[in-house]
Amino acid sequence: MPRDLDLGDRTKALEQLGVKRFAHAAIVGVVKDVLPETQAGLLVGSRPWPLLAARMDRIRDEGGTGLLAAHLARLGTDTSWKDGPTSTRVGRLVDASLNSLTTPPSTPVAPAFRVRVSPTAAHSRSTTTPATAAPGQPAPTDAPIPAHRQQAAPARGAGRTR
Numbered sequence: 346m347p348r349d350l351d352l353g354d355r356t357k358a359l360e361q362l363g364v365k366r367f368a369h370a371a372i373v374g375v376v377k378d379v380l381p382e383t384q385a386g387l388l389v390g391s392r393p394w395p396l397l398a399a400r401m402d403r404i405r406d407e408g409g410t411g412l413l414a415a416h417l418a419r420l421g422t423d424t425s426w427k428d429g430p431t432s433t434r435v436g437r438l439v440d441a442s443l444n445s446l447t448t449p450p451s452t453p454v455a456p457a458f459r460v461r462v463s464p465t466a467a468h469s470r471s472t473t474t475p476a477t478a479a480p481g482q483p484a485p486t487d488a489p490i491p492a493h494r495q496q497a498a499p500a501r502g503a504g505r506t507r
Contacts (some may be wrong), residue, residue, distance in 0.1 A: 358395035364402045372401045375410055379417040400446050404410050415450035
């Protein structure tokens with residue numbers, strides 16, 4: 346990865362990453378074959394496109410356009426990147442593309458932007474305490490305050506006036 350890579354200058358970035366013009370045209374053609382025109386345009390027009398194109402070029406060099414198409418075919422079958430606000434759709438599409446390029450085509454892929462959280466793990470990491478009372482005592486009426494936010498002593502100089 347070049348240190349002076351500027352994703353704002355697409356042709357220079359593609360050149361720095363070693364993607365030739367003919368290879369780039371072939372990659373864009375595969376993307377247009379796999380995705381609908383609007384999504385292909387969003388992906389090719391995105392800022393991190395040169396990085397994705399470099400990865401796609403490596404896949405195409407190793408296994409041909411068929412392997413690249415097999416990787417990208419997941420974007421057509423797993424459309425979970427379409428869910429959510431339209432303002433972040435390009436980012437989700439880029440994430441899903443990277444996810445489909447970094448895993449073998451035969452492996453089913455979970456959406457890249459959704460994280461599964463175990464409820465048990467979430468409760469164990471929580472800084473709040475449950476609002477339940479010990480048996481035989483009334484339930485607390487105030488919201489619990491995490492231990493790191495509780496005031497241990499009055500602040501120094503608090504209450505002093507001249």
